[in-house]
Amino acid sequence: MNLKIVGTDFLYSIRSWTRSRGTVFWSLLFPVMLILLFGAIFSGMGESKYTLYVQDLDNTDMSHSLVTILNKTNVLNIKNVTKNDDITKYIKDNNIKNLIVIPEGYENDITRSFSDPSAKVNITYYFDPTETQTNQILRSVISSVLEGLNMQLTQGKTIIGLTEQSTVTENFGFIDFFIPGMIGFTIMQQSIYGSIERNTKFRKDGILRKLLTTPITRSEWILAKMLFMLFLAFISTSVAIGVGVLAFGIKVNINLLTIIIVIATSFLFSGIGMIIGRFVKEEETADMAAGAISFPMMFLAGTFFAVESMPSIIQIIARALPLYYVNEGLRNAMIYMNQTEALINGGIVLIFAAIFFIAGVILTKWKED
Amino acid sequence: MIEQRFKCPNCQEIATFYGNPGETKVVTCAACNTKGRVIIPGEKQDNNVAIEVSHLKKVYDDLIAVNDISFTVKKGEIFAFLGPNGAGKTTTVEMIESIRTPTAGAIRLLGADTKTGFNQIKERISILPQEFHSFERFTVRETLTYFSKLYKKRANIDEILDAMDLQSHEKKLYRNLSGGLKQRVGVALSLVNDPEIVFLDEPTTGLDPKARREVWQVIANLRNKGKTVFLTTHYMEEAEHLADHIAIIHKGKIIAEGSLQELLTTYGEKTTLYIKNCHSEDARQLLEEKGFEAHSSGNGDIMVKIDYKEKVLEVLSELRHECIEYDGVDIRGSNLEEVFLRLTGARLTEEAET
Numbered sequence: 001m002n003l004k005i006v007g008t009d010f011l012y013s014i015r016s017w018t019r020s021r022g023t024v025f026w027s028l029l030f031p032v033m034l035i036l037l038f039g040a041i042f043s044g045m046g047e048s049k050y051t052l053y054v055q056d057l058d059n060t061d062m063s064h065s066l067v068t069i070l071n072k073t074n075v076l077n078i079k080n081v082t083k084n085d086d087i088t089k090y091i092k093d094n095n096i097k098n099l100i101v102i103p104e105g106y107e108n109d110i111t112r113s114f115s116d117p118s119a120k121v122n123i124t125y126y127f128d129p130t131e132t133q134t135n136q137i138l139r140s141v142i143s144s145v146l147e148g149l150n151m152q153l154t155q156g157k158t159i160i161g162l163t164e165q166s167t168v169t170e171n172f173g174f175i176d177f178f179i180p181g182m183i184g185f186t187i188m189q190q191s192i193y194g195s196i197e198r199n200t201k202f203r204k205d206g207i208l209r210k211l212l213t214t215p216i217t218r219s220e221w222i223l224a225k226m227l228f229m230l231f232l233a234f235i236s237t238s239v240a241i242g243v244g245v246l247a248f249g250i251k252v253n254i255n256l257l258t259i260i261i262v263i264a265t266s267f268l269f270s271g272i273g274m275i276i277g278r279f280v281k282e283e284e285t286a287d288m289a290a291g292a293i294s295f296p297m298m299f300l301a302g303t304f305f306a307v308e309s310m311p312s313i314i315q316i317i318a319r320a321l322p323l324y325y326v327n328e329g330l331r332n333a334m335i336y337m338n339q340t341e342a343l344i345n346g347g348i349v350l351i352f353a354a355i356f357f358i359a360g361v362i363l364t365k366w367k368e369d
Numbered sequence: 370m371i372e373q374r375f376k377c378p379n380c381q382e383i384a385t386f387y388g389n390p391g392e393t394k395v396v397t398c399a400a401c402n403t404k405g406r407v408i409i410p411g412e413k414q415d416n417n418v419a420i421e422v423s424h425l426k427k428v429y430d431d432l433i434a435v436n437d438i439s440f441t442v443k444k445g446e447i448f449a450f451l452g453p454n455g456a457g458k459t460t461t462v463e464m465i466e467s468i469r470t471p472t473a474g475a476i477r478l479l480g481a482d483t484k485t486g487f488n489q490i491k492e493r494i495s496i497l498p499q500e501f502h503s504f505e506r507f508t509v510r511e512t513l514t515y516f517s518k519l520y521k522k523r524a525n526i527d528e529i530l531d532a533m534d535l536q537s538h539e540k541k542l543y544r545n546l547s548g549g550l551k552q553r554v555g556v557a558l559s560l561v562n563d564p565e566i567v568f569l570d571e572p573t574t575g576l577d578p579k580a581r582r583e584v585w586q587v588i589a590n591l592r593n594k595g596k597t598v599f600l601t602t603h604y605m606e607e608a609e610h611l612a613d614h615i616a617i618i619h620k621g622k623i624i625a626e627g628s629l630q631e632l633l634t635t636y637g638e639k640t641t642l643y644i645k646n647c648h649s650e651d652a653r654q655l656l657e658e659k660g661f662e663a664h665s666s667g668n669g670d671i672m673v674k675i676d677y678k679e680k681v682l683e684v685l686s687e688l689r690h691e692c693i694e695y696d697g698v699d700i701r702g703s704n705l706e707e708v709f710l711r712l713t714g715a716r717l718t719e720e721a722e723t
Contacts, residue, residue, distance in 0.1 A: 008518045012507065019506040076496045206498030208557075209468050214519040215488075360485070368469045369429075 001223070005216050009224035014231065027236055031186040032243050033178060037249020038369035045067070050138055051308070053099035055081040055090075066102060066123075066160075069145050076141060089125070095341050097128040097308060098138050113159045129173075134309065139164070177242040179252075180330035181303035183267045184323055186236045188269045191229055192290045193307065198225060199364060200286040203277075214365040222361060226270060233266040241334075248333070257333040261346045265326045268353035274360025297323045322352040361365070375433065379403040387631055392441075394627075397635050410526070419444045419566050419597040420465060420478075425474035427460050427462035427621075436459045436621035442614065444565070447588065452607065457621040458601040459499055465599070466496050479565060485487040493523055495564035497555045499571045499601075505544035509535055509554055511544055514656050517561035524563040533587055535559040549580025554588050566597045579656060587608055589657075605705035617709060625710050631707070634709055637703030639674040642681055644688070647671050647695035652688060659687055671695075 018024065052070065056063045073079045078314060081090060087101060101124040109121035125142060127135045139162075153159060202208050211221060244250040273290065280286040301323035303306070307315055313358045318324045329345030332338040373388050377398035387395045388409045397404045420442035427435040435457045439483045442448040453457050464478050467487040476483040482492045486560065503512050510526065517523045534555050538546065546554065552572055559567045573581040582606075588611055591598050602608055608615050608631055616626040625632055639662075642650070646669045654670050656663040661684060662674040671711040673684055681700065688695065709715070 008515065012511070012515050014505075015511070016504055016506040111497060205502035206500060207503065208468075209463070209498040210496060210501065210516075212468055213466050213491060213494065213518075214516065214562075215491050215521070216519045306604055367467075 001216075001217075002220055004228070006220050006224040009216070009221065010227045010231075013323065014230040017228075017232070027186065027190055027232060028239050030238060031182050031240055035175075035240060035243050036181050036247060041248040050076050050134065050141075051079060051098065052076045052138060052142075053079050053081050053096050055083065055087055055099065055101045057083055057104040058102050059083065060107035061326055062107040062110055063102045066106075066145070066149065069149070070142070073141055073145065075137075077336070084203030091126060092338055093340055094310055095328075095338065097134070097306075099126040100124065100142065101126070101142075110153065110159055115152070117157075120159055122163045122200070124163045124165055126165050134306075141247070173194075173250075175207065175244060175248040176250050176335045177306065177331065178304065178332050179250060181327045183237050183240045184265060184301075184326040184330055185298050185303045186240065187233045187265045188294055188323055188326070190232050191266050191269035192237065192294055193275070193287070194229055194232070195270045196277050196283075196290050197287045199277025200281065201275060202284045203281070204283060208366045210369070218364070218366055222364070226267065229266045229270055230263060232264050232335070237262055252334050253337055255333060257342050257346055258330065258338065259327060261329045261349055262331060262347045263344075264346070264353040266359040268322055268326075268349060269356075271353065271358070271360035274364045276358065277362040278360075278365070297321050302327045322349065322356075325349045325352070373407075373409055374471060375407050377401060377403055378405070387628060389429075393536070395625075396402050399634075402608055409510060416443045417444055418442070419479060420448070420464065420599060421475075421477040422461075423475050423485060423616060425459075425461065425464060425476065426472045427464060427469065428472045430450060433621050435464070435471075435491075436584065438618070438621075439474075440616050440626060442599060443599050445592070445595055446609050446613040447592050447600060449608035450599065450601040451603070451608045451612075451615055451709075452618035453603055456603075456618045458603075458618055459570055461618070462599065462601050466494075466568055467534055468498075477547045492520055493564055494566045494568070495559040495562055496568040497559050497570060497572055501555050503543050503553065503554065503558065505542065506538050507543055509543065509546070509557075509576075510539040512554060515519055520562035522562050524561055526561070529557050529560050532560075532590065547580070549576050549583055552576060552580070552584050553587055556584065558592075560591075564596065566599065567591055568599045570601045571603070572600070573602070573604065581607075591694060605709070611704055615705070617712065619713050620707075625708065630703065632708050633703050636708040638707045640703065641701050642673040642675050642684060643699040643701065644671040644673065644684075645669075645696040647688075647693060649693050651691070652693045655687060655691055655693075656684065 005161070017027075054067055054070070056067060067078060067080075070076055087099070090096065091099060101122065103124070106121050109119050113121075123142070123146065125139065127138065142244065143162060146162060149160055150158050175201035182213070240253075241252050245252065272293065276286055276289050276293070280289045298304075300310075300318045301321045302318060303323070307324060308317040311319065324347045324349040329342050329349055332345060333342035372393075374383055376383055377400065379558050380401040380403070382398055382400040384396070386407075387397045388407075392409045392601060393403060394409065395553050396407050401409050418438075422441070423439045425435055425438050426433070438457075438461065448460050449510055450462065453584060460469060464474075465473045465478070465483070467483050478487075478490050478492055481487070483490075504515070507515060510530070513526050514531060517526060517603060530539055533556065534559060535550070535553060538550055543551065543554065556567075556569065556572060561568070572588070573584050576584065585607065588598060588600065592611075592613075598611075600607070600611065613631065614626075615632060616623050617632070618624070625636055627635065643666070650665070653663045653665055656671070656673055661680075664672045666672055675681065675684065681698070683694060685698065
């Protein structure tokens with residue numbers, strides 16, 4: 001391995017990139033524009049299916065009845081959390097967006113309220129503040145159910161109240177959700193299209209044939225190009241974070257896991273680009289193939305909208321897409337500080353990266369048939 | 370090349386041809402037209418050989434792209450590999466450059482077997498691939514510097530820019546250059562490692578006549594610098610103008626090989642005398658009666674085949690004697706186009722366009 005050659009190619013790649021206004025625009029300014037635009041427009045998106053986790057600490061007929069009524073609304077998909085689970089830890093570990101806790105003594109307090117007008121019981125509703133619209137709907141459904149129960153029990157007097165608590169300790173907005181997604185999307189675009197340029201345009205222009213007859217080896221060339229792709233990935237990540245901090249005042253945690261996910265993402269999508277470039281010879285067709293892969297992934301993998309807000313079949317598809325794990329990994333590592341989730345998602349991204357990059361390297365050929 | 374003599378086994382005539390010891394040549398007796406293979410006696414002098422190709426073959430499914438071809442290229446010569454599009458030129462040159470893997474056969478570059486020793490000779494060769502376009506956003510100087518940094522042995526970039534007359538364009542981006550300048554940069558790129566062999570695959574395709582001649586001058590200068598040039602082309606004038614040695618390939622096989630003079634002597638037609646605007650059928654008949662092979666061209670000219678140029682005066686004196694009028698005369702010698710036509714029954718330019 002001649003690192004001098006690798007360094008030369010890396011530096012020349014940067015020089016060439018800075019001279020292409022189009023590439024600089026799509027790499028840096030376009031994501032910035034999207035961040036500013038989406039950040040200004042959206043504050044949250046509605047869901048079509050709402051999952052509500054319920055922890056019933058009372059476990060009595062009345063508490064069961066409440067769960068049954070909630071279930072009967074047909075708006076909610078109720079999932080039970082066991083009594084023994086520490087709710088704060090459970091929410092963090094499982095990335096729970098909406099949950100209610102029926103407190104111990106729920107039935108007793110209600111019964112007591114018949115004789116003691118001051119007796120009350122509060123249901124605690126945990127919610128993800130980044131999903132404003134979903135929260136509004138769920139809050140409204142739960143409140144209606146409780147209102148109905150209050151009416152039934154006491155002809156309108158409030159016995160069962162609702163206390164709200166954020167699932168996260170800080171107040172996150174849409175922009176906190178969006179910026180990690182935008183970083184994942186930008187790295188994906190740069191890596192896929194960069195690989196395609198190297199594998200189809202350079203092949204068509206005879207550059208790969210020329211390089212094949214020079215002392216540079218295929219591995220030195222790929223290493224140099226990967227260094228360049230990482231350089232771009234970190235530049236665009238920095239720009240996206242910079243805009244988020246300066247324009248929207250988001251708080252970002254840059255840690256080792258974030259860096260690992262950014263690196264793995266660059267390798268992952270470069271590998272996908274190499275595979276496309278191997279099988280699609282024409283530059284224009286390769287661009288179309290890249291678009292056909294990256295655009296649906298952009299919308300389905302939770303770049304702009306939470307995957308949980310999509311129909312269940314789409315959610316299944318989303319969880320098969322590598323960009324989903326990139327987005328989730330970056331969000332948990334950078335914003336939500338949920339390192340367990342970040343580690344799991346980062347691990348999945350690393351596995352995807354290893355598979356696609358190795359396959360891409362194996363399939364990338366300089367020699368003609 | 371040394372002048373060699375052979376005795377025709379058919380008519381016993383002594384004839385001459387050019388070749389080197391150890392070489393096998395196909396020769397034709399000028400007297401009786403008998404063709405035969407002659408092995409020039411003596412030890413083969415490999416130290417003077419830059420490229421040696423033997424029994425090279427490339428097969429794609431049902432298609433035989435290159436069919437058992439053998440040839441050698443001497444050091445310091447311009448070797449033109451001439452043939453129409455699809456004849457197998459690029460496939461052959463790309464097998465020599467190790468870009469494609471041969472189905473069969475052996476290739477030696479500067480004495481090294483390319484199957485096992487290609488990496489060792491990368492420093493000593495350079496190529497300009499067909500339809501080559503370099504990095505669009507590099508300047509001319511950066512393009513040369515980038516490629517030169519890939520090699521241990523580096524030529525002086527300023528000298529290359531100077532030699533290729535590219536100094537005034539060195540700061541221009543590659544994408545802003547004209548087609549001719551791009552090709553000149555391409556040839557210049559082939560010099561950044563001061564190579565011993567330069568492969569140029571169709572370096573003038575798509576260029577206008579002026580740009581083509583500029584590139585020809587650059588290629589001719591490579592020979593002056595002592596480089597061996599392997600040039601593939603479908604332009605016969607290019608081969609005629611530049612090559613020391615020409616191999617004509619057709620449908621994957623080499624159908625003729627030698628210097629321009631050898632090819633013209635062996636396969637060329639007789640010289641043709643064009644008598645311009647001579648609208649007299651009597652003139653054609655008269656010349657035929659006098660033993661000349663004369664044809665009407667259809668546009669008023671009469672074409673007369675002559676063995677040697679001295680016959681011109683004889684033809685013209687016959688016409689003057691009969692007071693036949695004409696506007697002027699034009700003498701056209703044989704060329705590679707005719708050689709190709711004679712060998713294949715097709716015109717090189719027509720095949721090239723298909």
